[in-house]
Amino acid sequence: MDRPLSNQVRNKRMLSIWLKVSFAVLSIVLFAYSVNWFFTPSVKRSMLRTAIVSTQDLTVTINAGGLVVPLIEETMTSEISSQVKQINAEPGQKVQKGDVLLELDTQKVRLEIDNIQEKIALKDSQINSQKVISNKALNELNSQLELLTVDLESRETRKQKLVKLSKVGAFSSQDLLEAQLNVKRTLIEIRQLKQAKLDVKLSSQAQVDTLQLEKNILLKALDEQLRLKKAAVVRASLNGSISWLNQEDGSNVLAGQALAKIIDDSQYKIEATLSDFYASQLLPNMRATIRYQDQVIMGRLVQQTPTIENGVMKLSVVLDTPNTPTLKNNLRVDVGLITNKVEGGLALSKGPYVPGRGIHNVFVIRDNIAYRTQIEIGHSSTKLHEIRQGLNENDEVIISDMSDFAHLSEFAVN
Structure with missing residues (x-):
C-alpha cells in the first residue's frame, strides 16, 4: 500500500x-x-604596439632623409704636373693649419726657374748694352754740337766785323751775305744735332722700356714658378681632419688634380634628399628639425638644387648650432621641414598600421576588445598624426602592423 x-x-x-x-x-x-x-580571434597584448590619443600641439613637417656633412670642406689640388715625392699624413688624422700633408717633386719647376733667371740676366745685359750704345751716340752728337757752337761763334764774329766794315765801304756786300748765310747754316746744323740728340734719347729709351717690360714679364713668371715651387709642399688650409688623401707614393699627378680634402670637424650642416612631389611646398629659409636618437636640433633650409635626378631633390640645411658635439661626419639623421603648426589638436603617434593623410581604418582597444574604427588623419609631423575625427582623447589605438586582421570588425586582446 x-x-x-x-x-x-x-x-x-x-x-x-x-x-x-x-x-x-x-x-x-x-x-x-x-x-x-x-x-x-585573439591577440596577446604583448604582441601589440599601441598609442594613446592625446591633445597637444603638432608641428607639421615634410619628412626627409639627411646626412651630416662638414659645414666647411676644402680640397687641396696640385698646381703643377708632377709626382708625389713624400707623404707626411694619413686619412682621419687631425691637422692644424699649415701642417705638411705631402710633397711633390719640383725638378721641372727648378729647371724652369733657372731658365727664367738666365733670360732675366740676358735682358739686363741687353738693357746695359742699349744704354752704352745710347750714351756713345749722345757723346758723339755732343762733340759735334760743341764744335758747331765754336764755329757759330767764329762765324758770328766774322759777320759782325763785316757788318761794321760794310758801313764804311771797306768790304763788299757779297762777303757780308756769305757770312750771314754761314751763320744761318750753322744754326740749322745745331738745331738738327739737338733734334738728333732728342731722337737718340727717345729711341734708346723706347728700346730700354721694351727690354724692361720683357724683363718684368720674366720676373712675374719667375715669381709664379717660385710660388709653384712653394706650393709643391701641400699644407693643411685649416684646422680639422683629413677626410681623403692621395696615398700613392710616386704616383703622377696633373695640375688641378685633387691631392687632399680637409674638413672642419667642429661644424656641420645637413644634406637632405626629398621627393620632387614636395617641391611646391618648399620655401627659402623655412625652419627644419633634425632628429638624431632623442636629440632635436633646429635649422633652416638654405639651398635647393635646381636639378632633379630620378625624382629626387637635394637640399641643404644649416643648423642653428653647427658645432653640436653629438654630430659626426656621414651620420644619418631624420629631417623634418616645417610647413605648418596645429595647436591643441588630437594627436596620435605614427606606426606601421597608421598611414598618412586621409580616411583610414584602425583598431581601438576597449575592454580588451579591439574594434575596427574609421578615422580621418590630417597633418603629420615627424612622430605624430593629427586626428580630425573618429577618435577621442585617451583612446588606445593599435599602431603596429594589423594587416592580417584587416578583414575583422573586432577581435579579443588577451
Whole structure:
C-alpha cells in the first residue's frame, strides 16, 4: 500500500532535480563560451604596439632623409704636373693649419726657374748694352754740337766785323751775305744735332722700356714658378681632419688634380634628399628639425638644387648650432621641414598600421576588445598624426602592423 511522501523526501528530490538542471545549464554555458572563445580571434597584448590619443600641439613637417656633412670642406689640388715625392699624413688624422700633408717633386719647376733667371740676366745685359750704345751716340752728337757752337761763334764774329766794315765801304756786300748765310747754316746744323740728340734719347729709351717690360714679364713668371715651387709642399688650409688623401707614393699627378680634402670637424650642416612631389611646398629659409636618437636640433633650409635626378631633390640645411658635439661626419639623421603648426589638436603617434593623410581604418582597444574604427588623419609631423575625427582623447589605438586582421570588425586582446 502506497504511502504519501514526506515533505523532507520531496524537498530532497526537488533539490536533486534543480542541481542536475543547474549543472546541465552551466555545462551548456561553459561549452558555448569555450566554443566562442576557441573560434573568436585573439591577440596577446604583448604582441601589440599601441598609442594613446592625446591633445597637444603638432608641428607639421615634410619628412626627409639627411646626412651630416662638414659645414666647411676644402680640397687641396696640385698646381703643377708632377709626382708625389713624400707623404707626411694619413686619412682621419687631425691637422692644424699649415701642417705638411705631402710633397711633390719640383725638378721641372727648378729647371724652369733657372731658365727664367738666365733670360732675366740676358735682358739686363741687353738693357746695359742699349744704354752704352745710347750714351756713345749722345757723346758723339755732343762733340759735334760743341764744335758747331765754336764755329757759330767764329762765324758770328766774322759777320759782325763785316757788318761794321760794310758801313764804311771797306768790304763788299757779297762777303757780308756769305757770312750771314754761314751763320744761318750753322744754326740749322745745331738745331738738327739737338733734334738728333732728342731722337737718340727717345729711341734708346723706347728700346730700354721694351727690354724692361720683357724683363718684368720674366720676373712675374719667375715669381709664379717660385710660388709653384712653394706650393709643391701641400699644407693643411685649416684646422680639422683629413677626410681623403692621395696615398700613392710616386704616383703622377696633373695640375688641378685633387691631392687632399680637409674638413672642419667642429661644424656641420645637413644634406637632405626629398621627393620632387614636395617641391611646391618648399620655401627659402623655412625652419627644419633634425632628429638624431632623442636629440632635436633646429635649422633652416638654405639651398635647393635646381636639378632633379630620378625624382629626387637635394637640399641643404644649416643648423642653428653647427658645432653640436653629438654630430659626426656621414651620420644619418631624420629631417623634418616645417610647413605648418596645429595647436591643441588630437594627436596620435605614427606606426606601421597608421598611414598618412586621409580616411583610414584602425583598431581601438576597449575592454580588451579591439574594434575596427574609421578615422580621418590630417597633418603629420615627424612622430605624430593629427586626428580630425573618429577618435577621442585617451583612446588606445593599435599602431603596429594589423594587416592580417584587416578583414575583422573586432577581435579579443588577451
